[in-house]
Amino acid sequence: MTAGLTYDTGALLAAERNVREVWLAHRASLEAGRMPVVPAPVLAEAWRGGGPRQANLARFLQGCRIESLDTRRARAVGVLAGRSGHYDIADVAVVEGAARRRDRVITSDPGDITLIAAVADGEIWIDVV
Numbered sequence: 001m002t003a004g005l006t007y008d009t010g011a012l013l014a015a016e017r018n019v020r021e022v023w024l025a026h027r028a029s030l031e032a033g034r035m036p037v038v039p040a041p042v043l044a045e046a047w048r049g050g051g052p053r054q055a056n057l058a059r060f061l062q063g064c065r066i067e068s069l070d071t072r073r074a075r076a077v078g079v080l081a082g083r084s085g086h087y088d089i090a091d092v093a094v095v096e097g098a099a100r101r102r103d104r105v106i107t108s109d110p111g112d113i114t115l116i117a118a119v120a121d122g123e124i125w126i127d128v129v
Contacts, residue, residue, distance in 0.1 A: 003125060005029045005036035006098040007064070009090055010108025012038065012046040014129045015060040016053075022129045023060075025106055030063050037103065038064045039093035067097055076100075084116045092116055098124040 005025065007015075014022040029036050043066055050058055069077065073096070081092045091112045098105045099122030107113050110126045117124050 004034045004101055004103040006094055006101070006103040006105050006124075007036055007038050007042065008094045008105060008107040008109075008113065009042050009045040011106040011129060012042065012057060012060070014108055016046070016057040018056050019129055022106060025127065025129075026060065026063060035063065035065045036106075037067050037097060037101070039067050039090065039097055040069045041090040041093045045090050067093075069093060073097075080116065080120060083119045086112060086116050088112065095120050095124065098122075 011022055015026070026036060038061065046057065048054060067073070073093070077089060077093050077096050080096045081087050081089065084092065086092060094105055095113060095116040097103070099117065099120040102123055104125040104127055105113055106127050106129055108129055110128050113126055117126070
């Protein structure tokens with residue numbers, strides 16, 4: 001069984017810039033019947049009001065599930081932030097959700113994701129775009 005995908009902010013910005021690799025991974029996931037996940041804090045980091053400059057991103061997000069940061073998830077993200085010593089909530093939310101689902105993370109900067117993943121419960125894979 002193929003792992004699902006979780007996108008970090010760098011992946012969304014790559015989609016906005018029309019980077020071929022991120023679009024190919026996105027399409028393959030959708031064709032496999034798996035809707036990629038974007039944690040809500042990641043969307044907040046990437047979204048700047050839409051418009052023509054973000055047309056690619058808006059189209060990309062139509063094929064994504066936005067995962068809310070409800071009370072239960074916020075607590076899990078907070079625990080992982082404390083364990084990892086990393087307090088960028090968007091990055092920690094990416095790893096928390098991906099580890100819970102055993103997803104692949106699509107990122108443009110694997111450094112912080114790798115550090116957080118080292119102390120997360122669950123296994124994730126990291127792909128760089």
